[in-house]
Amino acid sequence: MVVLVRPSADLHAAWLEAHFEWGSGQHEDGFGLLGTDDVRSPHGFRAFVDRLITEESSPGNDGCAYRWIAEDAEVLGGIALRHENARNVDVLGHVGYGIRPSARGRGLAEAALTGMLSLARERGMKRVLLACFANNIPSVRTIEKCGGSLDRTVVTDDGDIERYGIAL
Template identity: 70%
Template sequence: MSLLVRPSIALHPAWLEAHEEWGEGLHEDGFGLLETDDVRSSEGFRMFVDRLLAKEASPGYDGGTFRWIVEDGEVLGGIALRHKSAQNVEVLGHVGYGLRPSARGRGLAAAALREMLCLAKARSMNRVLLTCFVDNIPSVRTIERCGGVLDRIVTTDRGEVGRYTIRFS
């Protein structure tokens, strides 16, 4: 099964392989990738990883915990937990995740989400908000399988987005 690991410069070649499979663009949810990140060079990748790790220690609006989904040295995806007061949390949700195309359909996203929910509980969060496009059926199923309850559907300029809540008892 997969293992959630902290971002690491040691995984640069494996991360680039996953990035290549996704193709160009910023659609790798859960990695915290910005348009300005230079992930191809060793120095740029180190700066990217350092930025992600710094967010974990950052209180307030910039805080977040990033983990990479790794199996047998292969980076399969990423998952991020925006801390309770993070910027855009009401729009993007507390958790974002993504799997490279070849890793989908194996239950990895649900396993990663369950592990990230444990981290959220450890941070004393009493609920986690998740969002996804309503036509992204695999993501809807993942969220519901992990206890997500649909609160409402919001229409955006990119389509209809479901807003789900997972509450901790």
């Protein structure tokens, strides 16, 4: 059974398997990973997890709640819910997620997004924004299955980005 779990240093080995599967230089949406994070060493990974947990409880609306998508102690992806008025929410959206390549096509993103929408409701949010590249058809379908409607398309040098809203 697939579940959303809070980041935990106990999942270091499982998290690294997912991380290495993405490959070097690839962006892993939903994990909150920074280029300065040392996730390979146990000490560095614990610091990474502590940062994520601290960010969730940061005062005001500037934090982010991270959850890992897991099944049978295997980390399959990550999803993040940025607080209502977090920095860059107008660009990045309130929710970002990523599924490791070997786990894609199983409906995990839809299940995870549904779970994070419940968390957003619990936190009193009335609407969430999501953004994805227009050519990311699986993500577009996931967002639409969860009630997303296209607000606008923004043309960038990296490709067209579609912005969706989901009313809660």
